[in-house]
Amino acid sequence: MNDATFQRGPARLIDRLGGGVLQVVLILVAIFWLVPTLGLLVVSLRAETDNNSSGWWTLFTKPAQLTLENYGNLLASGFSSSFWNTVLITVPATLLVIGIAATAAYAFAWIEFPGRDALFLVVIALLVVPVQIALIPIAKLYGALGIFGSIAGVVLFHVAFGLPFAIFLLRNFFAGIPRELLEASRMDGAPEWRIFATVVFPLAKPAIASLGIFQFLWVWNDLLVALVYADTENQPMTKALQSQMRQFGTNVDILAPGAFLSLIIPLVLFFAFQRYFVQGLLAGSVK
Amino acid sequence: MATPQLRRLGPSPAMAWVFLAPALLLLAAWMVYPIVYSIFRSFHDASGNTFVGLENYGAIFSDSATLTTIRNNIIWVVVAPLMVTVLGLIFAVLTERIRWATAFKLVLFMPMAVSLLAAGVIFRLVYEQDPDKGVANAIITTVQGVFSGDQGYPGARPRENDAAPxxxxxxxxxxxxxxxxxxxxxxxxxxxxxxxxxxxxxxxxxxxxxxxxxxxxxxxxxxxxxxxxxxxxxxxxxxxxxxxxxxxxxxxxxxxxxxxxxxxxxxxxxxxxxxxxxxxxFTAAFGGLTWLGPTLITPAIIGAYIWVWAGFAMVLIAAGLSAIPRDALEAARIDGATEWQVFRKITVPLLSPVLLVVFVTMIINVLKVFDLVFIIAPGSVQPQANVVALEMWRVSFGGGGNQGLGSALAIFLLLLVLPFMAFNIRRFRRDER
Structure with missing residues (x-):
């Protein structure tokens, strides 16, 4: 910015003062955004008696009160099995969406077939369909198939509802790949699946990373689908924690460390892949 | 559509169906069939055996509990998307002027990665009534105490016997x-x-x-x-x-x-x-607000919602902002326009497509709000905080036992998002042209 050359002394002074106020305001906003999560972390690290008698912010005057006791108790109470259920639901649901959506997106982007445009508009229409619409019919379907309450049922539900966004995102990315790359392979007589696997899929890594992180977060963080379809033995962390909400006051020593454990992996992923996260957001902010 | 036309080299259309089959099967069975079945089911009673016509839809608009959910959804739709979009715009514009913009964006954006359940637990703690537990009331009572200063002695009293003076x-x-x-x-x-x-x-x-x-x-x-x-x-x-x-x-x-x-x-x-x-x-000192009581519960949950989504709006709007030609802004500044004029007359109009997308995305999202209400509102005030998406789950699976009414609520929810479905389709067709 070279607009400073157009400003006279006093204007620049006012600008600088304003800049100082701005810094302070934005620092306050940032603190405001951090404090709730910080509170959860500190509460999870304090003994139940401490949490009942004083606020977590007393940590700043009495740092000695931190303990891992709550986490120990939580894991001893069998919470780790719901952690594994979350993993067992999230990983397949993410990989399946990537695979199934990528092949479909390839067809939408690079294969001519009658009704293609209309069919793609249906996919776009399905983007905003609320999950609630499927809860009752799919419960009935799962009952008939005998998979109600199983991990497979939860996974399939997440895959299906992840598809419209996934197809939309990948199709738009695939359509941007230069046509010459494909035509050269087609000229060589390569079969379609090989063009998909060796030309398009590798080029689409950034889009697949975006999609992967989104789908992972959605599934990992889901409560509603698990609430309806997962039995107690197959329940992910979100459902396990929800069942403790009824006695919030007395269960803080379970809920705080549980909630923190459930958010730490998404948070690490988010910080590691935030670039892809933002790209995916910009490419498909419609859901 | 702008996809290339492959005249000689393209594979046969039959190939397309092979590639599409798994996706179409899932979409048909998990999304299209449920829509059809829900419409059918919504015309039947709780048992599913008796056709009741539009009775379930009538119930939505006559039962006081469901009317409360509709009222709450209206409050949500009117307040939350607008506040999220405006805050996102303010933050996006302001972060352009600081050096640590990336760090600021990460902090505001972080709640997006957190599950709404965890966000709910986080805000249950924030909103605890006791100022010695909930940080919101701790701040309010501290500020209030600074201004009024008076500290009472609630509970102090004389002994109740004849000897007490x-x-x-x-x-x-x-x-x-x-x-x-x-x-x-x-x-x-x-x-x-x-x-x-x-x-x-x-x-x-x-x-x-x-x-x-x-x-x-x-x-x-x-x-x-x-x-x-x-x-x-x-x-x-x-x-x-x-x-x-x-x-x-x-x-x-x-x-x-x-x-x-x-x-x-x-x-x-x-x-x-x-x-x-x-x-x-002997009156108690001001004990803070009853965030989780019947009157403040919806504003309190909307507060948590804004905490989750403001970063999303900010990042999207900031991306739109970086695409605005700097020349236009500079030219206006050189012509003597104040920062406010530049913002009002140039930045906002140029950003309006992005602002619209953020706003619409938030409306769609708000219509489906479920987890935050379910987690933050204590059981006793859930009737006052209830929203359509939560009521749908409650009557169908959460003990209500009426899947006819549940289906009608699901269809009602679908009807509410229908205009935005049309918006998305129109936007897509325009972009492709």
């Missing part, structure tokens, strides 16, 4: 005997634990001197002991208690106790007075 009357503490200057009046109180007053100054009888005087203190000793109605060494005085000297029904003088609990009316050197400690001494 004072009694409770209409919330105030009054002495039983008339008091005369020269004879110090002892007003022993109980009701505060020795621990609660441990930090107070030791109680002392008033120094000798003219005027009506006395002492107000907590007449209990940690671990027991001490003489009732006498000031013992370990007992603590109550500072800042308002004392009124009353003649008949008229207040003749008012004073406040010292740190050691003693007080003195210098001007009352003769006569006979009743002493009264008005009720204001």
């Amino acid at each position: 004072a009694v409770l009357r209409g919330g105030a503490v009054v002495t039983k005997q008339q008091a005369q200057p020269g004879t110090p009046v002892l007003i022993p109180l109980v009701g505060l634990s020795p621990d609660a007053v441990a930090g107070f100054a030791a109680a002392r009888p008033p120094a000798a001197g003219p005027g009506l005087s006395g002492t107000i203190w907590i007449d209990t000793v940690r671990g027991g002991g001490g003489t009732v109605n006498q000031i013992d060494t370990q007992e603590r005085g109550l500072a800042g208690v308002t004392v009124e000297a009353v003649e008949g029904d008229t207040v003749r003088a008012t004073t406040q106790t010292e740190a050691d609990g003693s007080f003195r009316f210098d001007e009352l050197t003769s006569g006979s007075y009743g002493l009264r400690l008005p009720e204001s001494n």
Whole structure:
């Protein structure tokens, strides 16, 4: 910015003062955004008696009160099995969406077939369909198939509802790949699946990373689908924690460390892949 | 559509169906069929055997519980998307002027990665009623305490026996005997634990001197002991208690106790007075807001929602902002436009497509809001905080046992998002052209 050359002394002074106020305001906003999560972390690290008698912010005057006791108790109470259920639901649901959506997106982007445009508009229409619409019919379907309450049922539900966004995102990315790359392979007589696997899929890594992180977060963080379809033995962390909400006051020593454990992996992923996260957001902010 | 046309080299259309088959199967079975089935199911009663026509839809608009959910959804739709979009715009514009914009964006964006359940637990803690537990009330009561300063002694009261020199009357503490200057009046109180007053100054009888005087203190000793109605060494005085000297029904003088609990009316050197400690001494200090009560619950949950989504709006709008040609802004500034004019006349109009997308995305999202309400609202106030998406789950699976009504609510929810479905399709067709 070279607009400073157009400003006279006093204007620049006012600008600088304003800049100082701005810094302070934005620092306050940032603190405001951090404090709730910080509170959860500190509460999870304090003994139940401490949490009942004083606020977590007393940590700043009495740092000695931190303990891992709550986490120990939580894991001893069998919470780790719901952690594994979350993993067992999230990983397949993410990989399946990537695979199934990528092949479909390839067809939408690079294969001519009658009704293609209309069919793609249906996919776009399905983007905003609320999950609630499927809860009752799919419960009935799962009952008939005998998979109600199983991990497979939860996974399939997440895959299906992840598809419209996934197809939309990948199709738009695939359509941007230069046509010459494909035509050269087609000229060589390569079969379609090989063009998909060796030309398009590798080029689409950034889009697949975006999609992967989104789908992972959605599934990992889901409560509603698990609430309806997962039995107690197959329940992910979100459902396990929800069942403790009824006695919030007395269960803080379970809920705080549980909630923190459930958010730490998404948070690490988010910080590691935030670039892809933002790209995916910009490419498909419609859901 | 702008996809390339492959005249000679393209694979056969049959190939496309092979690639599409798994996706189409899932979409048809998990999304399209449920829509059709839900419409059918919504015309039947709870058992599913009896056709009831539009009765379930009638129930949505006549039952007071579902009407509350609709009212709440309207509040949500009117307030939340607008606030999220405006905050996102403000933050996006302001972060352009700081060096640590990336860090700021990460902080605001972080809640997006957190599950709404975890966000719900986080805000249950924030909104705890007790100012010693919930940070929201801790801040409010601290700020309020700075401005009003008065600290009452809720729970302090005289003993209830004949020997006690004072009694409770209409919330105030009054002495039983008339008091005369020269004879110090002892007003022993109980009701505060020795621990609660441990930090107070030791109680002392008033120094000798003219005027009506006395002492107000907590007449209990940690671990027991001490003489009732006498000031013992370990007992603590109550500072800042308002004392009124009353003649008949008229207040003749008012004073406040010292740190050691003693007080003195210098001007009352003769006569006979009743002493009264008005009720204001014993009312609880402001305890903060009842965030999770029936009146504030929806605004409180919307607050949590804004915390989750403002970063999303900010990042999207910031991306739109970086695409605005700098020349246009600079030219306006050189022509003497103020920053506000630049913002109003250039930035916002150029950003309006992005703002619209953010706004619409938020409306779609708000219509489906479920987890935050379910987690933050305690069971007893869930009827007041209820929204359509939550009510749908509640009547179908959460003990309501009426999947006919549940299906009607699901269809109602689908109808609400239908205009935005059309918006997305139109936007896509325009972009492709």
